[in-house]
Amino acid sequence: MTAIATTRPRAALTEEARAELTALLGERFSTSGPVRDHHGKDESYHAAFPPDGVAFAQTTEEVSAIVTICAKHDLPIIPFGTGTSLEGGIAAVSGGITIDLSGMNAILRVSPEDLDVTVQAGVTRKRLNEHLRDTGLFFPIDPGADASLGGMTATRASGTNAVRYGTMRENVLGLTVVLADGRIIKTGGRARKSAAGYDLTRLFVGSEGTLGIVTEVTLKLYGIPEAVSSAVCAFNDIHGAVNTVIQTIQTGIPIARIELLDEVQMDAVNKYSKLDYAVAPTLFFEFHGTEAGVKEQAEMAAAIALEHGGVEFAWATRAEDRSKLWQARHDGYYAALALRPGSKGWPTDVCVPISRLADCILETKKDLAESNMLAPMVGHVGDGNFHLVYVIDPDKPEEMAEAQRLNDKMVARALAMGGTCTGEHGIGYGKMAFLEQEAGDAYAVMGEIKLALDPKNIMNPGKVVRV
Amino acid sequence: MTAIATTRPRAALTEEARAELTALLGERFSTSGPVRDHHGKDESYHAAFPPDGVAFAQTTEEVSAIVTICAKHDLPIIPFGTGTSLEGGIAAVSGGITIDLSGMNAILRVSPEDLDVTVQAGVTRKRLNEHLRDTGLFFPIDPGADASLGGMTATRASGTNAVRYGTMRENVLGLTVVLADGRIIKTGGRARKSAAGYDLTRLFVGSEGTLGIVTEVTLKLYGIPEAVSSAVCAFNDIHGAVNTVIQTIQTGIPIARIELLDEVQMDAVNKYSKLDYAVAPTLFFEFHGTEAGVKEQAEMAAAIALEHGGVEFAWATRAEDRSKLWQARHDGYYAALALRPGSKGWPTDVCVPISRLADCILETKKDLAESNMLAPMVGHVGDGNFHLVYVIDPDKPEEMAEAQRLNDKMVARALAMGGTCTGEHGIGYGKMAFLEQEAGDAYAVMGEIKLALDPKNIMNPGKVVRV
Numbered sequence: 042m043t044a045i046a047t048t049r050p051r052a053a054l055t056e057e058a059r060a061e062l063t064a065l066l067g068e069r070f071s072t073s074g075p076v077r078d079h080h081g082k083d084e085s086y087h088a089a090f091p092p093d094g095v096a097f098a099q100t101t102e103e104v105s106a107i108v109t110i111c112a113k114h115d116l117p118i119i120p121f122g123t124g125t126s127l128e129g130g131i132a133a134v135s136g137g138i139t140i141d142l143s144g145m146n147a148i149l150r151v152s153p154e155d156l157d158v159t160v161q162a163g164v165t166r167k168r169l170n171e172h173l174r175d176t177g178l179f180f181p182i183d184p185g186a187d188a189s190l191g192g193m194t195a196t197r198a199s200g201t202n203a204v205r206y207g208t209m210r211e212n213v214l215g216l217t218v219v220l221a222d223g224r225i226i227k228t229g230g231r232a233r234k235s236a237a238g239y240d241l242t243r244l245f246v247g248s249e250g251t252l253g254i255v256t257e258v259t260l261k262l263y264g265i266p267e268a269v270s271s272a273v274c275a276f277n278d279i280h281g282a283v284n285t286v287i288q289t290i291q292t293g294i295p296i297a298r299i300e301l302l303d304e305v306q307m308d309a310v311n312k313y314s315k316l317d318y319a320v321a322p323t324l325f326f327e328f329h330g331t332e333a334g335v336k337e338q339a340e341m342a343a344a345i346a347l348e349h350g351g352v353e354f355a356w357a358t359r360a361e362d363r364s365k366l367w368q369a370r371h372d373g374y375y376a377a378l379a380l381r382p383g384s385k386g387w388p389t390d391v392c393v394p395i396s397r398l399a400d401c402i403l404e405t406k407k408d409l410a411e412s413n414m415l416a417p418m419v420g421h422v423g424d425g426n427f428h429l430v431y432v433i434d435p436d437k438p439e440e441m442a443e444a445q446r447l448n449d450k451m452v453a454r455a456l457a458m459g460g461t462c463t464g465e466h467g468i469g470y471g472k473m474a475f476l477e478q479e480a481g482d483a484y485a486v487m488g489e490i491k492l493a494l495d496p497k498n499i500m501n502p503g504k505v506v507r508v
Numbered sequence: 509m510t511a512i513a514t515t516r517p518r519a520a521l522t523e524e525a526r527a528e529l530t531a532l533l534g535e536r537f538s539t540s541g542p543v544r545d546h547h548g549k550d551e552s553y554h555a556a557f558p559p560d561g562v563a564f565a566q567t568t569e570e571v572s573a574i575v576t577i578c579a580k581h582d583l584p585i586i587p588f589g590t591g592t593s594l595e596g597g598i599a600a601v602s603g604g605i606t607i608d609l610s611g612m613n614a615i616l617r618v619s620p621e622d623l624d625v626t627v628q629a630g631v632t633r634k635r636l637n638e639h640l641r642d643t644g645l646f647f648p649i650d651p652g653a654d655a656s657l658g659g660m661t662a663t664r665a666s667g668t669n670a671v672r673y674g675t676m677r678e679n680v681l682g683l684t685v686v687l688a689d690g691r692i693i694k695t696g697g698r699a700r701k702s703a704a705g706y707d708l709t710r711l712f713v714g715s716e717g718t719l720g721i722v723t724e725v726t727l728k729l730y731g732i733p734e735a736v737s738s739a740v741c742a743f744n745d746i747h748g749a750v751n752t753v754i755q756t757i758q759t760g761i762p763i764a765r766i767e768l769l770d771e772v773q774m775d776a777v778n779k780y781s782k783l784d785y786a787v788a789p790t791l792f793f794e795f796h797g798t799e800a801g802v803k804e805q806a807e808m809a810a811a812i813a814l815e816h817g818g819v820e821f822a823w824a825t826r827a828e829d830r831s832k833l834w835q836a837r838h839d840g841y842y843a844a845l846a847l848r849p850g851s852k853g854w855p856t857d858v859c860v861p862i863s864r865l866a867d868c869i870l871e872t873k874k875d876l877a878e879s880n881m882l883a884p885m886v887g888h889v890g891d892g893n894f895h896l897v898y899v900i901d902p903d904k905p906e907e908m909a910e911a912q913r914l915n916d917k918m919v920a921r922a923l924a925m926g927g928t929c930t931g932e933h934g935i936g937y938g939k940m941a942f943l944e945q946e947a948g949d950a951y952a953v954m955g956e957i958k959l960a961l962d963p964k965n966i967m968n969p970g971k972v973v974r975v
Contacts, residue, residue, distance in 0.1 A: 155863045
């Protein structure tokens with residue numbers, strides 16, 4: 042694991058700061074042990090670092106007031122949405138105050154005619170889609186977890202639909218952000234494109250709370266497609282599955298989802314979700330479009346799959362069958378952990394140019410086979426992105442060390458192939474060393490920007506960049 | 509026009525600096541009058557500001573060496589691609605050295621299997637597409653001018669295809685950038701998505717040379733569609749044309765191009781390109797996809813147009829007819845100027861949420877009618893983006909003042925409607941006051957980032973942000 046030693050020294054919550062936060066928030070400022078513990082640990086294997094206190098904010102102005110108090114007392118500030126980050130992004134590694142944004146859950150505006158929406162940061166993606174149900178619109182970005190849209194913005198989330206609809210990078214139009222000195226700014230806007238000045242929106246998307254706290258997000262929406270069709274296809278070998286993906290993308294089929302699950306993951310899914318899929322490398326497909334368009338896309342993709350050793354194309358055109366299929370996919374993480382009761386998951390992801398995807402996956406699987414590490418693989422392979430979950434007992438140092446060794450090797454491989462150390466999980470405190478390696482001389486520039494916007498290093502310190 | 513007074517004082521090219529640049533570049537450093545004049549004026553009405561010298565760079569390392577010399581001597585540095593900017597972006601408002609990147613015109617790598625390419629900054633979009641011709645791939649971003657890809661990156665260019673393929677923001681995967689102190693960094697990479705650290709790529713895209721000089725660009729490519737079809741449709745009134753656009757976008761038809769030309773522009777186009785289109789508000793459409801997909805899209809769009817007073821749908825399915833159609837559209841600027849021999853053009857653009865597009869266009873045209881200003885209108889209306897060209901005699905102060913008044917009013921209207929002061933032309937020195945108005949408190953943040961990366965304010969000073 043990445044050493045935490047280089048982050049700022051642990052801050053102390055003084056009586057004065059506590060009194061000011063309590064005066065501002067009353068019972069919405071908490072220093073109780075269970076509340077702090079809940080906010081110090083994300084869904085990953087990373088060690089917990091509870092904050093010294095948790096502030097439950099309800100408005101942007103309140104976030105600004107909290108930040109102002111923290112800045113005055115030199116207290117770190119960690120934003121928290123749903124706690125579903127995977128690289129320790131919410132851990133209070135230097136202590137300080139967590140700002141819980143889950144109470145900021147208002148959907149401020151929906152404009153069906155403009156296909157956009159503005160939400161407070163604490164709104165989750167599922168709640169947004171429930172709210173939109175009667176409009177014929179939806180928000181496609183789906184990282185699996187029912188994360189908050191503020192958190193998804195902060196980590197530049199993507200997920201299964203990104204191959205067609207893009208990631209948070211492409212789908213955030215504008216933001217309201219509270220800066221390290223309490224200033225409130227609005228970035229971007231509602232125009233679909235703009236050449237007006239620096240792209241601050243994209244700078245904050247993916248900055249993981251280290252440059253400012255996102256309190257409101259304006260997002261693109263999409264019409265629910267007239268027709269949707271999903272299918273599952275098992276392959277003789279993983280090479281055939283990956284080559285199907287590559288050819289599908291290269292052919293320009295506007296596929297909505299194309300997910301790879303290896304034979305280990307399929308075994309886990311079958312057991313966990315009580316299904317009887319073949320225990321073989323498998324692709325999950327989804328097509329969106331008009332009735333005729335979906336039919337055409339599906340026929341083209343099926344033809345490619347059959348050329349590459351696809352053994353069966355099982356269709357799910359009814360909504361409930363599709364839900365079942367994708368629920369099984371989304372439960373992949375829990376299914377993986379269920380393979381070994383009492384274990385924890387060390388989830389990781391890389392992303393490479395698609396021409397290198399087969400090599401990257403095959404070499405990684407060879408390492409896993411040689412190590413006997415249990416690590417199911419799933420991938421948003423249309424983007425060149427795949428995930429492993431090392432299923433480990435974190436109390437066994439030798440297992441942690443082996444997972445680290447395998448992870449180091451996989452990331453190094455992805456970087457050597459022109460890829461990135463994380464396609465969508467983010468850096469947090471878990472991948473800082475990899476980011477430094479990947480960014481090279483640009484890493485220092487990230488630090489210069491961090492210091493320009495947060496000279497006291499109080500915004501989620503010890504994450505993403507070292508300063 | 510924006511006052512230039514707030515920019516840094518004019519620098520002097522000392523003998524020492526001249527000697528160092530000459531030692532580095534030999535004859536590729538020029539202080540001749542015609543060369544300087546050529547590099548001080550873009551395609552707009554903005555006043556010319558020739559630099560003190562022009563450095564013709566051939567490599568990234570050479571750009572770094574030039575920047576290092578300029579930094580030592582406190583000389584402004586202005587990057588230059590093809591000089592087709594429209595807001596004075598290349599003007600040497602504080603003197604200094606222009607770095608002409610047109611000699612950096614190598615296509616460094618094409619990866620058909622990954623649908624990406626890396627080029628030096630001086631490669632123009634047309635040359636890239638000629639180079640790609642045999643690969644079945646193309647680069648879609650098309651701002652009209654045959655601009656350099658470095659310049660298009662710097663101004664966040666877009667154009668007619670953006671409604672389907674996005675702008676430079678969505679299509680740049682990675683950059684090589686020379687910073688103000690001569691450091692060379694690489695941003696982004698070849699992975700289709702990444703959650704690794706700050707999005708420096710998007711920060712440099714659209715920064716107009718004020719944060720660094722882009723020397724290499726990695727771009728997404730697309731397969732040339734199996735089928736392409738274009739059509740022209742005249743409308744009874746502009747309201748019907750705009751509502752056709754709005755409904756086409758809201759319906760989710762993946763249209764490749766949807767361009768509005770008002771009756772003034774159609775008259776200009778007919779005269780300039782010797783065509784006989786109806787002199788009426790007109791939409792130019794283009795559809796990309798499979799044969800069946802294009803047919804389906806076109807039928808849907810035609811049905812929408814006919815509902816909204818479209819009077820005729822004239823198809824161009826042959827490549828040469830399509831070329832003629834789009835050449836006429838692209839010649840719109842020159843056609844506008846030809847309406848009044850000896851005139852100059854003051855091109856401007858705004859972009860609004862699409863639900864406000866009809867109001868914004870109609871109110872703007874009302875102002876024009878009341879003023880008797882000749883100003884043809886064209887628009888990338890699928891994005892909510894439209895352009896005017898005020899056809900003026902820049903030697904007549906009353907015409908300049910009237911254009912300024914109309915422009916101020918149009919931009920204010922666009923901002924009040926939730927839009928942006930420029931959809932694609934950029935800020936340069938022409939729209940700095942508008943950017944300040946649009947960005948509000950975020951404007952100061954742009955200045956903080958500028959100072960962090962360019963503390964001496966030598967990178968294209970007097971553009972985009974005031975420091």
